[in-house]
Amino acid sequence: MSGLSIKDVKKSFGAVDIIHGVDVEIADGEFVILVGPSGCGKSTLLRMIAGLEEISAGQISIEGRIVNHLQPKDRDIAMVFQNYALYPQMTVAQNMGFALELAGVKRPEIEHKVGQAAAILGLQPLLDRKPAQLSGGQRQRVAMGRAIVRDPKVFLFDEPLSNLDAKLRVKMRAEIKALHQRLKTTIVYVTHDQIEAMTMADKIVVLQGGRVEQIGSPLELYDRPRNIFVAGFLGSPAMNFLEGTLQETGGPALSLSGGSRVKLSQAPANSANRSLTLGIRPEDIALGGENGVDAVVKVVEPTGSETHVAVEVEGKELTWVVRERVELSPEQHVKLSFETAKVHFFDRQTQQRLEA
Ligand SMILES: Nc1ncnc2c1ncn2[C@@H]1O[C@H](COP(=O)(O)OP(=O)(O)OP(=O)(O)O)[C@@H](O)[C@H]1O
Numbered sequence: 001m002s003g004l005s006i007k008d009v010k011k012s013f014g015a016v017d018i019i020h021g022v023d024v025e026i027a028d029g030e031f032v033i034l035v036g037p038s039g040c041g042k043s044t045l046l047r048m049i050a051g052l053e054e055i056s057a058g059q060i061s062i063e064g065r066i067v068n069h070l071q072p073k074d075r076d077i078a079m080v081f082q083n084y085a086l087y088p089q090m091t092v093a094q095n096m097g098f099a100l101e102l103a104g105v106k107r108p109e110i111e112h113k114v115g116q117a118a119a120i121l122g123l124q125p126l127l128d129r130k131p132a133q134l135s136g137g138q139r140q141r142v143a144m145g146r147a148i149v150r151d152p153k154v155f156l157f158d159e160p161l162s163n164l165d166a167k168l169r170v171k172m173r174a175e176i177k178a179l180h181q182r183l184k185t186t187i188v189y190v191t192h193d194q195i196e197a198m199t200m201a202d203k204i205v206v207l208q209g210g211r212v213e214q215i216g217s218p219l220e221l222y223d224r225p226r227n228i229f230v231a232g233f234l235g236s237p238a239m240n241f242l243e244g245t246l247q248e249t250g251g252p253a254l255s256l257s258g259g260s261r262v263k264l265s266q267a268p269a270n271s272a273n274r275s276l277t278l279g280i281r282p283e284d285i286a287l288g289g290e291n292g293v294d295a296v297v298k299v300v301e302p303t304g305s306e307t308h309v310a311v312e313v314e315g316k317e318l319t320w321v322v323r324e325r326v327e328l329s330p331e332q333h334v335k336l337s338f339e340t341a342k343v344h345f346f347d348r349q350t351q352q353r354l355e356a
């Protein structure tokens with residue numbers, strides 16, 4: 001049985017349609033991440049699951065039970081927001097136990113559950129502190145503790161890490177993933193950080209403009225994006241795109257408008273003279289190769305472990321990631337080759353993926 005089922009769910013605010021019929025099936029215990037650009041409807045979808053926002057059409061069920069008309073408190077869901085909104089006058093322990101207190105749970109049981117959650121989250125030494133005496137990451141953990149004590153069927157997270165600095169975000173990312181591995185509770189997690197999505201999710205749902213673009217495991221989406229939007233959205237630095245015409249005489253090649261030819265080892269069937277968009281990830285570009293294309297180095301950015309190089313091919317900027325140490329300087333002319341087994345093809349008109 002599905003842990004959480006979202007069927008043809010729509011949402012309008014007044015006359016404005018925001019969510020246009022979203023279908024997502026989430027298995028019990030699955031960690032699902034909703035990603036997409038700002039305003040695509042991620043928070044709205046999450047709030048509809050939580051019952052904080054009415055749905056305009058469709059059906060949401062949790063463990064087989066339709067919850068469309070259930071109050072948030074009756075849905076057996078706990079939500080953690082971006083601004084974790086702890087009660088400043090309460091201690092960590094009181095913050096974590098408050099929902100149980102409201103629900104009329106007896107004191108010894110509250111203490112037991114708060115103790116358990118604190119142990120899971122490493123919060124035991126902090127139980128008597130007030131939120132003002134905690135770091136950002138510790139506050140975030142208390143907010144999660146508040147959700148955990150309720151032992152819900154589903155956790156909902158709306159960009160819980162976006163208020164944290166980069167280093168803490170990486171640490172909390174690992175903590176949330178470890179937490180999920182221990183608790184095995186279904187999680188729906190919203191972010192617009194595609195690295196969070198890639199590293200934490202069992203399954204990613206890519207949304208754009210209130211519609212699902214693709215659903216799949218992180219690597220399915222990375223390796224076989226269904227369209228140019230998904231291809232460009234997942235991956236950092238982002239995938240490069242080159243437009244050209246496919247030529248098949250003398251072996252497949254993409255002919256760019258300025259006359260450069262990108263040799264290919266394969267191409268979509270029956271596509272001679274077709275206008276294609278070729279996608280190539282920055283790490284699948286290499287220096288040299290006898291069939292390489294001419295490129296000009298523009299900006300060299302060493303990150304330590306790798307170097308990001310902005311290059312121009314026929315005046316169009318591409319990003320190239322180099323793992324080895326290389327000596328490159330601006331305005332240097334280089335030949336670049338693409339790992340042909342790893343290029344992606346898209347129809348230029350429909351933007352849909354074409355299999356080679
Ligand atoms: N209560 C509301 N009334 C009218 N429009 C709303 C309301 N809530 C959200 N919207 C609109 O719905 C769209 C989706 O908003 P939503 O908050 O779900 O986006 P999001 O994907 O979470 O974006 P972000 O990444 O910026 O948080 C936006 O265009 C927003 O302006």
Ligand SMILES: [Mg+2]
Nearest residue numbers: 042043044158
């Ligand atoms: Mg949002």
